[in-house]
Amino acid sequence: MPSYKAPVRDMQFLLHEVLGFEDLTQYEAFSEVDRDLADAILGEASKFSEEVLAPLNVVGDHEGCTRNADGSVTTPTGFKDAYKQMTENGWTSLSMDPTYGGQGMPGMLQIAASEMWTSSNMAFAMYPGLTGGAIKAIQVGGSDEQKQTYLPKMMSGEWTGTMNLTEPHCGTDLGMLKTKAVPQADGSYKISGQKIFISAGEHDMSDNIVHLVLARIEGAPAGTKGISLFIVPKFKLDENEDPGERNAVSCGSIEEKMGIHGNSTCVMNYDEAEGYLIGEENKGLRVMFVMMNEARIGVGLQGLGQSEVAYQNAAIYAKDRIQGRALTGPQNEEKPADPIIVHPDVRRMLMETKAFNEAGRALLYWAAKHEDIEKHTEDEKLAEKCDDYLGLLTPVVKGYLTDMSMKTTIDCQQIFGGHGFVEEWGMSQFVRDNRIALIYEGANGVQALDLVGRKLARNGGRALMTLNAEIDQFVKDNAGNDAISEFMDGLSGAKTKLTEATMWLMQNGMKDPNNAGAGSTDYMHMLGLATLAYMWAKMAVVAQAKIDDGSNEDFYPNKLITGRYFMLRMLPMLDSHLAKIKTGAEPLMALEAAAF
Amino acid sequence: MPSYKAPVRDMQFLLHEVLGFEDLTQYEAFSEVDRDLADAILGEASKFSEEVLAPLNVVGDHEGCTRNADGSVTTPTGFKDAYKQMTENGWTSLSMDPTYGGQGMPGMLQIAASEMWTSSNMAFAMYPGLTGGAIKAIQVGGSDEQKQTYLPKMMSGEWTGTMNLTEPHCGTDLGMLKTKAVPQADGSYKISGQKIFISAGEHDMSDNIVHLVLARIEGAPAGTKGISLFIVPKFKLDENEDPGERNAVSCGSIEEKMGIHGNSTCVMNYDEAEGYLIGEENKGLRVMFVMMNEARIGVGLQGLGQSEVAYQNAAIYAKDRIQGRALTGPQNEEKPADPIIVHPDVRRMLMETKAFNEAGRALLYWAAKHEDIEKHTEDEKLAEKCDDYLGLLTPVVKGYLTDMSMKTTIDCQQIFGGHGFVEEWGMSQFVRDNRIALIYEGANGVQALDLVGRKLARNGGRALMTLNAEIDQFVKDNAGNDAISEFMDGLSGAKTKLTEATMWLMQNGMKDPNNAGAGSTDYMHMLGLATLAYMWAKMAVVAQAKIDDGSNEDFYPNKLITGRYFMLRMLPMLDSHLAKIKTGAEPLMALEAAAF
Structure with missing residues (x-):
């Protein structure tokens, strides 16, 4: 059976030595979050991930989830209990908004804890993970009343959440979605349609499931301009805001899939289910x-x-x-x-x-x-x-x-x-x-298309220009540090090649957008390599400084060895990607579709 | 459900137009193998693969194989019948030696048929595939009597074969194997030990299973110099050479694995099973x-x-x-x-x-x-x-x-x-x-290690030198053909970069064999890219000639478009591989093992 040990030392190195977690204390919200507290949380999270979640990972894979005849879903042995422990220990609310009962810890700490959950048991971690997404949507778009009603229970983990986007005929292109919403006299909507690939769509771990559903209100414009977002709880809430009557939403089947067997990926059927609009009509995609x-x-x-x-x-x-x-x-x-x-x-x-x-x-x-x-x-x-x-x-x-x-x-x-x-x-x-x-x-x-088609050009390319300037300054600041010159050279070289690719895409994507599309994945990899090179250079500066200061922890020279591998043996991929980008769209688009 | 259509046109293009299948008729054994016969076989094979094997592929994956309480193994629904059809149609003996009942077709035709089997149903195709391996071993090392006894039944498909190499503690390093063979008075051996990962080790599709087993004869030298090869039939043969008494070999369990569920991957237990030496003692590995x-x-x-x-x-x-x-x-x-x-x-x-x-x-x-x-x-x-x-x-x-x-x-x-x-x-x-x-x-x-450590240097590097000379001549012969100059340029460039990598490995591998090991996978990919470039250049020459001759079949310009993609968008990988190779072993070997 595989094992898992949370890489706490590496996490601490990043938080405290490289990335300045402590800087966050300057913000009111994080004024009391010090290193000791962070390390205590990392320690507890590592125990929970190693001792509770990791042993269930194989169990989840082998057993999978079972849809019972009544449409209910049973999760793998141990999942329900582990989830109960997770909520009791307060892990679901770690970085949530204190206004609704969250603990208000920084995202930097949350991501370390989340890494442990997903490393030790990815299928399990998706249940609270999806809830986090649904919470975010309600926070961004919901009314005060909706927030008061749903967020505390979701943050505590008593209720979980889902996101219902995909339909059988559309996933990427949500403009085609057909699920419909019919306005009712009381201000609610009747939601009808079928959603597929709904992670954590139905299960036995929480008292209620809050489905966030994209649907089209009757008479709304076609395409993406007519899509609204709704809350559809599995159980409608009674006068005390407790789960009451069953809503007309049910799990039609569970997908048999290649992996994440421990997560129930459901076909969800909405049959005039009661739903409540989040935010404005037709503004659901935002x-x-x-x-x-x-x-x-x-x-x-x-x-x-x-x-x-x-x-x-x-x-x-x-x-x-x-x-x-x-x-x-x-x-x-x-x-x-x-x-x-x-x-x-x-x-x-x-x-x-x-x-x-x-x-x-x-x-x-x-x-x-x-x-x-x-x-x-x-x-x-x-x-x-x-x-x-x-x-x-x-x-x-x-x-x-x-x-x-x-x-x-x-x-x-x-x-x-x-x-x-x-x-x-x-x-x-x-x-x-x-x-x-x-x-x-x-x-x-x-x-990749989002990157080259939108993110790169937004605000005149400001984001990448700012990042490039930051990298230039960083390289300049560390120019005299001979012990880590390979890192600075690697980073500079990566930036230069990335810039060449960016220029090529800007110039040629204008002429023919397919040129940008044809190079998009290669470009995404180039930016990935360049940013990882930046991360390695940052880590190298710290590691070398610790060595210069007389540290005898092996951790630091080992960081340099590992980073040096990246610079010498992984950055060469940049050249292949750049050459591919510069061939443009023609070699890809020349073949008639019928000839495939 | 996925579909499969055998790429017969592409196979014909290769056999008849590019690679000169008809050249083989100069050899006595193939004197009657003409294009019509080849095409008829491709036609029948495509039908069998598309209509019989392909529909069973998903079935095999879903059902897998079942080991019954008595140690017998049931293959997925339809496999047994399909195998029967395969043998009745003579597919298992297609390219086998006519001396033992084979049809003696060229390997070039066999590989086309085998491609269809494995594309349409890889797990199924492994049953006859493994038999082919066992046949080969008996042909190479067996006595005349062994050949007469086993080969006709194996070629007809009545009996299948297996190869038993791996043990729990050794796979790559066969020198450590422990299965033992004790000589008996009658010239046979008693084989005892456990073998794992034995594909097609036990199943219900054939009358007998001929296991080829690596074992160490009592008192044999340690390491690879003391390994012998044995035939161990599932059923010992009676006086008529028909399957008789059960031998002491059995399937202990079936592995649960990521794929090829339709093939039974067995733990095989040998408990003083009767075995017969193939070839000389201690020369089994050869x-x-x-x-x-x-x-x-x-x-x-x-x-x-x-x-x-x-x-x-x-x-x-x-x-x-x-x-x-x-x-x-x-x-x-x-x-x-x-x-x-x-x-x-x-x-x-x-x-x-x-x-x-x-x-x-x-x-x-x-x-x-x-x-x-x-x-x-x-x-x-x-x-x-x-x-x-x-x-x-x-x-x-x-x-x-x-x-x-x-x-x-x-x-x-x-x-x-x-x-x-x-x-x-x-x-x-x-x-x-x-x-x-x-x-x-x-x-x-x-x-990769076999390539850089043995194959490259063998006979003073003769193999690669011959291939390089062949490529040079080919490029020279087609130098004036402007319509396909991109192919010749791509191929020449690939050869140049490959040569640079070869020289680097020769020089630096001598100094430190880890330099060769560190670049071995990158080098294998470079040789792969270079040889595929050669294949594309060959195909381009033919396709262009057909176009020049006035063919209006779309097939030819489409070949050029596809090959051009390879030259422009896949060959750039050569540069990354070359750069990685030239960093040598140091970046990989610097980290202490304990630091991983």
Whole structure:
């Protein structure tokens, strides 16, 4: 059975040494959040993830969820109890708004805890994760009354939430959705239609489920301009606002899928279900997209989480499994063979995953810090910068990190040889669970298009220009630091190549938008590589300073070794991506559709 | 449900127009194999694969194999009957030696048929596939009596075969194997031990199962020098050479695994089972490796087969699924959305897969031709060249093609969005089934090491030098052909970069073998890219000639478009691989094992 150990030391390094978690105390809301409190929370979260969630991961995969004859859904053995513990320990409300009973911790700390939940049990973590998305939507678009009614129970975890977007004939293109809403005399709506792929759509872990449903009000305009967002609770609320009469929404079936078996992915049928409009009529997508941007960061985190747990197990196996001898001669004379970690090609897969994970984690936590600042700063210029960065980085975090985690989880599985293919060792599950992260919340190709088609050009390209200026300044500031010159050179080179790609896309995307589309995924990877290079350079500065200050913790030189691998062996991908981008759309578009 | 259509036109193009299948008629054994016969066989094979095998693919995945209380194994519904049809139609003996009842068709034709079997139903195709491996081992190492006894029944398909190498503690490093063989007075041996991951180890489709088992004779030297190969039939043969008394070999359990559920992957327990030595004592590995090299080509074919069927279904879906609008404006005004094939990023995934598949197929069939020639030519120099090429290309076919098919099957699944993740559409199965191809018959990292550590340097590097000279001559011969200059430029560039990588490895691998190991996978991919570039250049020459001759079949210009995509958008990977290779082993080896 696979194991999981929360990478607390690495998290602390990022929060306290590299990314300045303590800066947040300048904001009123976080004035009492000090290092001790943060570390105590990390400690408790690691225990919960390692001891409660991780052992249930395989159980969830094997048992899956069961839809019973009455339409109810039973979650895997242990899930219900673990969820109860999670709510009792207050984990669902950790970073939630204190106005509604949340604990108001920073997002930077939440993301560390969330990483532990998703690494240890991705399918389980989706239940509170989806609730978080639904909470966000109500906070952004709901009335005061709706907030008072739903948020406290959702933050406490007593009620969970879902997001109902996809229909059989439309997912990416929500303009085509057909679910209809008919206004009633009392101000509510009757919602009818079918939604598919609804994660956590029906289950037995909470007292109520608050469905957020996109639907079209009768007579609304066609396309995306006629979509509204509704709250449809599984149980309508009685006069005491407790779950009362059953609403006309039900789970028609559970999808059989490649992974995340522990999460119930439902076909949800709405048959004149009672729903309540959130915000204005026909403005539902706006609310949904605010929430979805946050969800996309969460999906990037899922990718990192699977990559991390896959890495941990592969590293253990590679040090333990003896097979063959080192190319340079036996390293383990007394045993019949050497551990397979002596082989450069096994190390290549481990180093690649490790170098990706550590910088991917930094990127996620860095993004979370910008979100914290944006929410709490009164400096408009700073808030604008944070918003710019989040807009630019969201598709990278979602698309690039999960593309990469697909590669790394497969590599970690590969290290197990045949044992990686059989389910017994659990490596297959990490690959299968991770697979969905490339798809939902906007497939990675949609992320790439969002990046080159919208985020890059917004406000005259301000976001990337600001980031580039920040990187330039950083490189300048560290120019004299010879011990880490490889990091600065790598970062500068990455920025230069990225700029060349950006210029090419700007110039040629104008002429033919397909040129931008054709290079979009390669560009997303280039921006991913460049931002991870920035994260590695930041980490290297700190690690080198600690060494210069006389630290004898191995952690710091090991950071430099891992980062150096990234600079030397992963950044070369930039050249291939750049060359591909510059071929433009023609090689892709030349073939008639019928010839495929 | 996914569909499969055998790519007969493409196969014919390769056999008859590009690779000179008809050249084989110069050999006595193939003197009657003309184009009509070949095409008739392709036609019948396509029917069998499309109508009988393909519909059972999903069934096999869903049902899997069942081990019954008595140790017998029931295969999925329909498998037994399909296998019966396969044997009755003579498919199992197609290219087998006529001495033992085979039909003696060329390997070039066999590989086309085998592609159809594995594309339409990989788990099913493994049953006859493994038998083919066992036949090969008996042919190479067995006595005349053993050949007479086993080969006719195995070629007809009445009996199937297995290969028993792996034990719980050893797979790659067979020197550690513990299964023991105790000589008996009658010349037989008592075999005892446990073997794992035995494909087709036990099932209900044949009258007998001929296990080929690696074991160590009591008192034999330790390591690889003390390993012998044995025949252990499931049923011992009676005086009429019919299956009689049950031998002491049994299936202990069936592995639960990520894919190929329709194939029974067994733990096999040998408890003083009666076995018969093949060839000489302690020389078992030699025989096993002859057979394994052929099996590795078969695994590369599995990768191609999954990539092909995944591509076909993704192309259908991309043309059918409407969602969103083309970046250049609506292409399908009368419908609410355009088919997703209008999107450059969807085309990127389709073109990449198509360009890979068509050249990968060419490489496989080209390799098969060399094998046919090697077996039948009396020209020793030519046979040597064929052997050199096969040695060099085997790790590329196995390792590079399956690494790539992992990428392409995932991309094809991605095109389906959420529908790709649910099992209903069948795309998940192609990814899951393909996954094993990167692992068995020597994990891809082992292939890469075989390439750089053995195949490259053998006979002073003769194999690659010969291939390079062939490519140079080919480029020279086509230098004046301006219409396909991009192909010649791409191929020349690929050869130049490959040569640079080869030189680097030669020089630096000598200093430190870890330098070779560290670059081995990147090098394998470079050789893969270069050989696929050669295949594309060959195909382009033919396609352009047909166009110049006035053909109005769209097939030819479409070939050029697809090949051009490969040259412009896939060959740039060479630069990244080269840069990575040149960083050497140090970045990988610097970290202490304990720090992983």
